[in-house]
Amino acid sequence: MMKVDKSKILIQAEKLGKEFRSPKGQLLACALQDVDIILRSGEMTALIGPDGAGKTTFMRLVAGLLTPDHGSLKVLGGEITGREQEVQALISYMPQKFGLYEDLTVAENLDLYADLHGVTGEMRSRRFPELLAMTGLAPFQERLAGRLSGGMKQKLGLACTLVRSPEILLLDEPTVGVDPLSRRELWRILKQLSEKESLSVLVSTAYMDEAELCHNVYVLNRGRVLAAGTPQNLSQQAAGRCYFLPGSQDTVTRIVQGQLLDDTEHVIDAVPAAGGVRFIASDGATAEYFAAAYGQSVRKMEARLEDAFMLLLHQDRQETLPRLHTGRKWQEQLSLSGQVDIEVKELVRQFGDFTAVDKTSFQVHRGEVFGLLGPNGAGKTTTFRMLCGLLSLTNGFLSVAGVNLRTARTRARGNIGYVAQKFSLYGDLTVKENLSFFGGVYGLDKGRLGLRMEEVLTEFGLAGYENMAAKDLPGGYEQRLAMAAALLHEPQILFLDEPTSGIDPLARRSFWQKIAELSLQGKTIVITTHFMEEAEYCDRFMIQDQGRLIAIGTPAEIRQRYGDEDMSMNEIFIRIVEREREHHGH
Known part of the structure; x- marks a missing residue:
């Protein structure tokens, strides 16, 4: 294993700022504000934060695809501005939508990216077998990329990104849409590269368990760094405030969660876990209070990175999650309805000789x-x-x-x-225009459509966004709009x-x-x-x-x-x- 100077700084952002403006100069968004971030040689550093926090913007600045507006950004020994092509020749960047060629085989995709990066035949003969073995793709070299599973596509994308040995690897949410086994495999590869090749990695992720595998973590929100440190140090910010409320065999944990979230004075966050609910208590709330309020003792839990993440967002935004007002007691049990809405018996689906679904019943x-x-x-x-x-x-x-x-x-x-x-x-249509279009598709008459549009705009918190193009909606609001459109006809x-x-x-x-x-x-x-x-x-x-x-x-x-x-x-x-x-x- 090669020796690496861990003190060597490969990326250093100081007071970095990036704004997006309209052609007329009107400020559309302040994507980054006074951001300080460091990546050292041989380390894996994670960026976490809500949608729109500035993670992708920072990656694109480091990759020389955007130009900073304020502050300093040094990459591989000097300011990025004016050195974009020099830096791009030394780093590898895998964006969220990595461009595999689905009509080419695994081997042909690797060859294509090697051609693009000027990788020689000698280097290919050494590098390709390593990458194929590491990603488990060696038996699938002749398979078309379009015929690979989601996890295999991500591993091929990573292999194509690594056809040369970069000084820095940038990964923007590399495991989106990938199942747990494939995620585990992808991170095994990254850890192996980090340890054996001392590869320096900057990764953004929506999975807190992935960020916990990194040496350092930066928490971003609204273009600012809220906190930075090792996963262990950051987790300590929520120490002493994490509890578990057990459920029972018949308890529906999302209802328990709703009741805890209703308790805004004492609870900051709550999620179903292990048959009960894990929650973060407000400052000053005690285990005795929860035992009295919920009729059952709670047990303290060790703080995780996700707990600290939610606490930091709560403190920064000074807002709480939407609360359910169900009127139910948390102990109340719900049973399945006797009415069956979906009946599946011996379901089979074949594509030629391939059986995709084999005699499924539920x-x-x-x-x-x-x-x-x-x-x-x-x-x-x-x-x-x-x-x-x-x-x-x-x-x-x-x-x-x-x-x-x-x-x-x-x-x-x-x-x-x-x-x-x-x-x-439709990204170019406004929220209102999308709802109107889908209402027409569902056959709602004008009067009914107008009424239902008003109802779903309120129900999904879209009031005030009616005239915004769907593609410009803040993070998470696209899903709200999609749900609103799907429920217009009250299915x-x-x-x-x-x-x-x-x-x-x-x-x-x-x-x-x-x-x-x-x-x-x-x-x-x-x-x-x-x-x-x-x-x-x-x-x-x-x-x-x-x-x-x-x-x-x-x-x-x-x-x-x-x-x-x-x-x-x-x-x-x-x-x-x-x-x-x-x-x-x-």
């Missing part, structure tokens, strides 16, 4: 929040698209809202709202395809509060997600892998069957999938 009940989970390529998206009526089934039986989808797909859609994985609204069933992919923990919490509210109104919700902790919000969830259903049940049942009380749902998910693959010899 039910979803009215008012239930039902999760579809699985690794990339497991068949869950195919299952999801069949449930929505977007894809025909090859065999089996599928009924949605009482309608047989084999014979009456169009009729079923009137009872379905759908939010696609990728933002599917009974709402399908959500990875709606929280790529959004920060704060926006995810707001989103799930809305889901809890809709569930209490009796809406049936089917959701796919790669954030395994979000399975805790579901009444029940199923896990698929390689086309087969391998586990189904409530979070408590899954934990009891496959894990233990100290394991995260992420760890339980990985255990279930790995055991299944071992059993089937994969």
Whole structure:
């Protein structure tokens, strides 16, 4: 292993500022304000913060793709301004939407990026086998990039970024939309590169557990650095304020969470975890208070980076998450409705010789929040698209809202709202124009549409944004608009395809509060997600892998069957999938 001078500074920002202005010079956004950030040689440094915090802007400044407006930014020994091409020849940058060529094979993509970077034949013969072995892509060199799973695409993107050995690797949310097994594999590769090649990495991420793997972390919000330090030091900011309130076998934890969040005087943040609710207490709130208020003792928890992150945002923004006012006592138990909204029996979907979904059977009940989970390529998206009526089934039986989808797909859609994985609204249209368009698609008459538009604008906190183009909405608001559009025609069933992919923990919490509210109104919700902790919000969830259903049940049942009380749902998910693959010899 080569020796690296850990004191050597590769990136140094001092009082850095970046503004975005209209062609007429009007200030549109102050993306960065007086930012101080340092990256040292051989270290992995993470940037975390809500959408719009300035993480991507900082990366693009370091990559020489934007020019600073204020302050100083030194990269590899000198100011970036005027040295952009020199710096770009020495760094590698993997943006959120990395440009793989889907009609080229894995090997052809590597060759193309090697050509672009002037990597010689001798260097290729040495570098390519290393990268292919490290990413596990060696057996797939002749496969088209477009035929790879999401996790494999990300690993190929990383390999293409590393066809040369850079001085600095910049990664902008490299694991968005990637399942836990692929995420773990990608970070294993990064740790290996950091330790064996002493690669210096700057990464932005929406996953706090990923940031905890780095040497240093910077917390950004509204273009400013709120805090910086090691993950351990930052976590201490929430020390002594983290608690766990146990649930029971039949408790719906999102309702418990809602009750805690209603307690604004004593609770800052609360999330379902391990069959109960983990929460951050306000300054001065005691364990005795919670025992008296909730009829059950709480236990103290060790602070995590995510706790400190939420506390810092709360202190900076001086605002709280949307609160549910359900009128329920937290101990109240909810049971599944006797009415079945979705019936699936022996469902099969084949693409030529390939079986994407193999004899899957389950039910979803009215008012239930039902999760579809699985690794990339497991068949869950195919299952999801069949449930929505977007894809025909090859065999089996599928009924949605009482309608047989084999014979009456169009009729079923009137009872379905759908939010696609990728933002599917029209970016150049305003919020109001998008709602008007989708209301027309759903066949709402003018009077009904006007009334429903007013209702959803209020319900989703979009009032005041009516005339803003969808593409200019603040972080998290795109999802709100997509949900509002999907619910205009008041469907009974709402399908959500990875709606929280790529959004920060704060926006995810707001989103799930809305889901809890809709569930209490009796809406049936089917959701796919790669954030395994979000399975805790579901009444029940199923896990698929390689086309087969391998586990189904409530979070408590899954934990009891496959894990233990100290394991995260992420760890339980990985255990279930790995055991299944071992059993089937994969």
